[in-house]
Amino acid sequence: MTRILVVDNYDSFVFNLVHYLQQLGAKVVVRRNDDISLVELSDFDGILISPGPGAPKDAGMC
Template sequence: MTSILVVDNYDSFVFNLVQYLGQLGAQCDVRRNDEVTVDDALAYDGVLLSPGPGTPESA
């Protein structure tokens, strides 16, 4: 099974992505963007960066 680290950028859409990846057979772990390190990410087969809240103009 593929393990995916999903980096949550404080937007609820992240859970839609996790559900979809789970349907595809991936094992997902969700971590907040300020709680994850590079060493954490290296332990996974892949990393998905979720979108953040708001629009690019308000970033």
């Protein structure tokens, strides 16, 4: 099973994306952009960075 990390940039749209990925058979893990470390990224087959409010410079890890 494909493991996908979804980085949530505090936008409600992220859960639409999560639902679509799950329908495709992916194992989805959602983490907030300010609650993730670089070390964790290697545990996943793919990473989806969600849209979010504000400017990119205001986002946590992203």
